[in-house]
Amino acid sequence: MEYPPIFQVVGYKKSGKTSTLEKLIHYGDQLGDRVAVIKHHGHTTPLDEAHRLNDSERLHESGAFITSVAGAEEVQMQMTSSLSLEKMVKWYSFLEPDLILVEGYKKAKYPKAVIIRKGEDLELLDLDNIQVVLTWEHNILINWPVPVYSIHDWAENIEELYSIIKGDHHSE
Numbered sequence: 001m002e003y004p005p006i007f008q009v010v011g012y013k014k015s016g017k018t019s020t021l022e023k024l025i026h027y028g029d030q031l032g033d034r035v036a037v038i039k040h041h042g043h044t045t046p047l048d049e050a051h052r053l054n055d056s057e058r059l060h061e062s063g064a065f066i067t068s069v070a071g072a073e074e075v076q077m078q079m080t081s082s083l084s085l086e087k088m089v090k091w092y093s094f095l096e097p098d099l100i101l102v103e104g105y106k107k108a109k110y111p112k113a114v115i116i117r118k119g120e121d122l123e124l125l126d127l128d129n130i131q132v133v134l135t136w137e138h139n140i141l142i143n144w145p146v147p148v149y150s151i152h153d154w155a156e157n158i159e160e161l162y163s164i165i166k167g168d169h170h171s172e
Helices: 017-031 049-061 085-093 119-126 154-166
Strands: 006-010 035-040 066-071 099-103 112-116 130-135 148-150
Touching: 006 017, 017 035, 017 049, 017 099, 017 112, 017 154, 035 049, 035 085, 049 066, 066 085, 085 099, 099 154, 112 119, 130 154, 148 154
Parallel strands: 006 099, 006 112, 035 066, 035 099, 112 130, 130 148
Antiparallel strands: none
């Protein structure tokens, strides 16, 4: 089975992952892409109703044709068991999306954007397969070997970033 491009957006809590995904989904939707989203709930507590509706609904309203949240032995799709990211990617692939965006799952090896909110977050740069860095502080990572954008104005370069995400552009 051939998989569509898969791209992760990772960062710590309140770093801007969901807001970043909203803009990417909307852009892809405007291009006519069918964008699917898998969101990781990285806590051991079950998903509460507010969490289920809040982020997933935001991502769906941005244009994603399917979204799910997985974590704490449940998946938002009303299953009472967990699914690994790999199984969810395989399942999503049957729906023939043009792109699968993944929020979280930091340790997965898919191409990813890392969001650095503060200096303590720099440890995220040790993750595998980083293609893009978004940073809240302008003076962090000026000479990093992948494209680095400010979280405040990265959307001005959304065409280039979306090209990287879809695998049409390879960082040097």
